Amino acid sequence: MESLGSGGDSRDLTEQSLVTRRRQLQAISRRAVLDAFGPPRAVWTPPEGPSFVGWGTAATLSAEGNERLTTLQASADRLFSRIDADDAPAATRPRLVGGMSFHDAHEPAPPWTGFDSARFVLPELQLTWTDDTAWLTANAVAPDDPATVDDRVENALAEIEGVTPTGGIAEPPGVASRERCPSRERWREQVRAAIDRIRGGDLQKVVLAQSLSVELERQLSLPDVIARLDVSYPDCQRFLVQPGDGPVFFGATPERLVSAAGRTVETVALAGSTGRGDTTEEDEWLAAELLDSEKDIHEHELVADAVRTQLSPYASSVQTGQRTVRKLPTVQHLQTPITAELDDAEHVLTLVKALHPTPAVGGLPPDAAWETIRETEAFDRGWYASPVGWFDAAGDGAFAVGIRSAVAEGDRATLFAGAGIVADSDPDREWDEVQLKYGPMLDALE
Template sequence: MAYAQQELKQCIEQAVGHANAYQRAIIASYSWQVEAQDVSTLTFGTQERFYFTTPDRSMRAIGFGIAQQLKTSGHDRFLRMQSKWATLNRDHVGNDLFAFCGFSFAELKQPDYRWSAFGEASMTIPKFLYLEQDGHTTVTIFAFVEPQSNAEKILNQLAVEYAELHTPKSSQFVTRIRLTRDGNDAFEASFHQATQLLKTTLKKIVLAREVVYELDQPVDLAGLVQELESSQPGSYIFFFQPTLEEAFLGATPERLILKTGQEIQTAAVAGSAPRHELEQTDYALGQTLLQDDKNRVEHAIVVDSIEQTLRGLSTRFEKPEQPMLLKNRHIQHLYTPITATLSPEVSLFQLIEKLHPTPALGGEPKEAAVAAIRDIETFERGWYGSPVGWMDGAENGEFIVAIRSGLFTDRSAVLYAGCGLVEGSRLQSELEETGTKLSPMLQALSQLCTIEKDDVYVD
């Protein structure tokens, strides 16, 4: 093995000592530098897998296995998780902790079988983490050490699992996937209900479509993530596989929050138009979007809401006066990048709780819009549209808005796409917009599988 065995042994022994002294489990972590890894590393895992990379691919986190998973639920799940994370960080041994994190869009509707492995709030410390940041890649082993553990046994087990990660697996999957529900009718019905609310109580509401496919065998998920990464430059790629049978993944352009110390970066991403292969037409589509009243209203609601939230939590707030365009392969959006300096007492968990969902995924007013979404939509959003990302022990981290995403099991793929509605929104164009938003995932899937009865795919 490429790591200093003696040092790792000392770290584990120290953790056993602490676990015995405190009579509770302790996380031990040990890191060393390795060569840069890329998305293909995912193909080596036979355990649970986690992946997160930034639009410029300068930051990349690849996790295997689960050393410890914190879970909680309820309306106050962000703050409950904050205290669990603080406790875990108090007495671990070794390097800084790191967790892949995800929260549900809202409390799950009565027990939803599809999302039960994900839950309402989860933070996962992997057993093995490859982390690329600032041009360096480190690998960290996280070990869950219980009182009375045998250090030698833990070390031997880690050695076996680490060696596994270097054994190539063959991944020849040829899957046929068949559309079983396109979600159009349900969307249409919710659209009409929402239209009534937009005349009275709501300024904006975001409604989504759930599109269900049946698979004849599991999709090569590592291959799919790889495909998304190469076909969607400029998007975050995320992949959470908390059990061997279930995975949630996607390619989103939308950052919810990047926090480094008390400095934060966020963005309003709302208002959409398709891309076009002809440069001139594409440019014209972008210019029309920049000047379109309906889209400008939709966008301004998001900017104003983020501004109002952040001004109450920060000592500095900056944003450009006018939105710009954010162009992805299939779609372009109105985009306003925002930076702020958080007041010293504000935590990352609090910030996520206050921001989520912005009116880019919820609506305005927030509480009424989220309640209406729950009421009107006929499916469970689960983690779609939610804060998903990573966090370290000092509560630095990055969370994206988990859109352009899908939930995969061995026999099904459930894809999600939504759009913001304001007064005057038209059903047909909103439906088309959700079709465009499904394209990144369907295009990637079409590279790996045969898609049958595919009437929603737009290349």
């Protein structure tokens, strides 16, 4: 589906001009903008580099089925084929932002209402921060008069400059009740069944997830929850996608799926986990134990090998960095950076299709792991553990894996976390690992 404008006007994108106008403005806080402008909206805040907030809808692209990314790329190529743009930094280019479901056969039922199998939005307005400078971008598809886009960016600029800075970050809403899926005993049964499959030779690894549904004591404030994640997880990718007036998907993920700029590609293998210590000495001991753990190293290398294999058909070279420990507030991970130089420039969606799902969130072999996940998990993953990110007219873009995440609406939220199961996994240890991974979202809510 290709829709133009938030009113749902559906027209063929072919031969329709995309008009883009940009203005520089004084820096303003992302929280203030989120507080002032409502949905649909999106947030993308990487540890390094430009961040942006988008709101309103100039165009929506959606697709379903196992060729959904190919369909989306073709739609995006048509959308971007005729651009009327002014001169401004590359970081302020129009961007399609969104994501996709973990399983291609996805029906957007609660709590995932509005989250199609694959959905990307070109925001009507996009505010980009580059170092200490902010840029406002206004987008319109086939406007009656391009001058109206100049008017729109000027009017929006005045609106933003009139935004009153908000006060301090409010306290979290608090958690009134919790409901887990599965129960601890059912989890043990699921893990043991997966281990039997692995030992029987059907699988090498499978990632099983849990969900935690919580009722909040007060309505969730999106500006405040994102601000809390910014403070607590500055070295993670913070994101938010809210397609309409309903649910919002947000998180602070440590896992980059892929970033592409021309022929240069960067990704990371992230797998193998342990907790954080109460003292510096205990923390370092846990990190050293993780680096020496045969089980965790095996799980990690399955991921790293798969990523290299998935990139190799497109790359003239693939380089692997040193395996280290990634320390986050509640958990430590093994990580290995991976970079590639491509034979030819590839659209980032091509690479997303090649990499999703990595064994860090799916398993090996992929088809057997997907079958196991479908047969085992009693809830819909929706967009959890799936690619979320953006791309531009050049096919450059960045995607993260939607873990350490939640989907929320009003005073309810559903959190997700998973653990990689290999032959020598222990069900109770894996349960404990999942509880650690709920930490970022629970910290933001209670």
